Amino acid sequence: MSDRKTPRYVVFVESPLTGAGQDCARFLLEQGVTPVVVAARPAAMAPSLIRDYAELSVEVRACDTHDVAAVADACREIAADGELVGVASVYEYYCDMGAQVAARLGLPGPDPAAVAACRSKASMRAAMAATPGLNPGFEVCSSAEEAASAASAIGFPVVVKPLDLTGSLWVRRCETAEEVGAITREIMGIGDYLGQRVTPRVVVEEYVPGAEYSAEVMHGKVLGLTEKICSPPPLFLEMGHIFPAAVTGDRERLLVEKAEQAVKAIGLTWGPAHVELKLTAGGKDARIIEVNGRIAGDRIPEAVRIASGVDMCRLHMTALLGGTPDLNVVCDRTAIVHFLMSAPIGRLDAIDGVADAQAVEGVHEVHMRPGVQPGMVYRANGSNRDRAAWIIAEGADRDEALGRAVAAGGRLTFTWSPVDESAVGG
Numbered sequence: 342m343s344d345r346k347t348p349r350y351v352v353f354v355e356s357p358l359t360g361a362g363q364d365c366a367r368f369l370l371e372q373g374v375t376p377v378v379v380a381a382r383p384a385a386m387a388p389s390l391i392r393d394y395a396e397l398s399v400e401v402r403a404c405d406t407h408d409v410a411a412v413a414d415a416c417r418e419i420a421a422d423g424e425l426v427g428v429a430s431v432y433e434y435y436c437d438m439g440a441q442v443a444a445r446l447g448l449p450g451p452d453p454a455a456v457a458a459c460r461s462k463a464s465m466r467a468a469m470a471a472t473p474g475l476n477p478g479f480e481v482c483s484s485a486e487e488a489a490s491a492a493s494a495i496g497f498p499v500v501v502k503p504l505d506l507t508g509s510l511w512v513r514r515c516e517t518a519e520e521v522g523a524i525t526r527e528i529m530g531i532g533d534y535l536g537q538r539v540t541p542r543v544v545v546e547e548y549v550p551g552a553e554y555s556a557e558v559m560h561g562k563v564l565g566l567t568e569k570i571c572s573p574p575p576l577f578l579e580m581g582h583i584f585p586a587a588v589t590g591d592r593e594r595l596l597v598e599k600a601e602q603a604v605k606a607i608g609l610t611w612g613p614a615h616v617e618l619k620l621t622a623g624g625k626d627a628r629i630i631e632v633n634g635r636i637a638g639d640r641i642p643e644a645v646r647i648a649s650g651v652d653m654c655r656l657h658m659t660a661l662l663g664g665t666p667d668l669n670v671v672c673d674r675t676a677i678v679h680f681l682m683s684a685p686i687g688r689l690d691a692i693d694g695v696a697d698a699q700a701v702e703g704v705h706e707v708h709m710r711p712g713v714q715p716g717m718v719y720r721a722n723g724s725n726r727d728r729a730a731w732i733i734a735e736g737a738d739r740d741e742a743l744g745r746a747v748a749a750g751g752r753l754t755f756t757w758s759p760v761d762e763s764a765v766g767g
Contacts, residue, residue, distance in 0.1 A: 348423030349374045351661065352416045354406050354430040354439045356380070356390055358711045359638050361431040363393045364654040370397065372662065374426065377419050379404035379412060381536070387711040406435060412442045427661040431654075433507045434537055436460070436635040449661055455608035456634035462504045462544045465632055468607045475603055477628045478547035488525040489518040491545040498548045498574075503528045504540045507633075508725035514548055514574035521545065549628045551620025554586050556600035557637055557645060559656050561610035563597045564670045565649070567641055568739075569617075576723050581746075582678040584644040587739050592620075595627055603629045613657045615641075639725075640706070640733060644676035647705060647735050676705075676735045679746035680728040682721075686765060687757035689717045689729075697752040698732065703745040706733040707753070720765045729755060 356362035366376040383401040405411040430439030443450030458464040469475040480491035492499040529541040553569040570581035600616040615637040617630040642653040656666035721727045736742030
């Protein structure tokens with residue numbers, strides 16, 4: 342009789358750029374499970390992803406990742422000699438596809454309808470509308486004229502957003518009907534972005550003025566709160582994440598309660614969720630900004646791990662494999678993800694000081710955004726893609742962690758030279 346164990350496989354649909362896919366793959370390999378990534382164009386993936394998966398000996402297989410039947414067929418082929426134990430995606434644009442395929446194949450995962458609702462800000466708002474106090478005032482609009490009218494009814498300032506993009510793309514605070522009309526027309530004319538068809542509609546929302554946080558959620562329970570450091574309006578770029586957020590008492594209870602109400606209202610009670618919230622004026626109430634049916638991006642899971650020892654990627658994969666993740670999180674440190682921005686427009690000639698930045702006490706990572714390298718020509722587009730690098734640092738408290746991250750950032754130097762603006766795409 343052979344002692345050879347039946348191979349077990351988990352299939353990921355595409356992969357994000359911030360490391361969550363690789364972290365999940367490493368854990369699965371430790372468990373004796375073989376991860377495989379399916380991607381529409383494996384050769385066109387970011388070089389950092391190609392390199393990392395090659396180093397892990399993780400296969401990346403070509404597949405039409407916009408077709409449920411095609412992904413399901415690929416999963417069956419991958420596991421032809423063994424057992425398919427999971428299908429998922431930790432990439433925002435494909436987490437609904439992962440959920441659909443898992444359900445089709447009878448595997449553990451979140452409710453596909455709940456994940457799909459999170460992929461559309463219109464559906465997300467509609468799902469939460471029956472629970473008072475979650476949504477800000479909002480209206481979904483199909484023209485610049487509708488959007489301007491909605492903004493006047495809601496009251497200025499307002500926030501205008503595309504329905505189905507991420508990373509703060511084309512999200513703007515608007516002070517006038519003219520500004521609302523201009524950004525609405527721009528959004529409706531996008532067409533395609535990063536291979537995704539952009540719905541030609543917008544959501545116009547009441548502006549919520551208070552501090553911003555995110556709740557890191559697993560199986561409907563908030564594990565911890567992350568403080569956001571954001572750029573000033575009219576943009577909403579996330580410049581840093583601090584875990585755990587330094588909130589206690591009634592404010593902490595408020596944010597936790599709102600986040601858990603939000604995922605319950607949407608039906609997202611299995612697996613990870615990332616819920617963004619803002620406090621109202623005076624800080625006595627909060628509104629949901631958005632709910633993501635996936636693990637947090639931007640290296641937030643690494644900040645959670647550094648501060649608490651709890652690895653959210655492992656929690657997700659444990660659930661995917663049919664286990665029961667431990668949802669108790671106790672922090673004895675604070676960790677920060679600190680971002681450095683690209684020039685508004687220019688050619689990147691040199692990056693210096695990486696080793697000096699890494700040498701700062703408490704620094705865990707100094708990492709360029711994938712694609713950021715000398716010779717790159719870039720034009721800022723007002724989204725999280727404008728970030729050139731990130732630094733992760735820890736400290737005994739918020740001030741120490743933040744101070745170390747900022748000090749490390751001060752040792753990094755990016756040298757930019759001017760370019761002809763007409764020759765640079767948006």
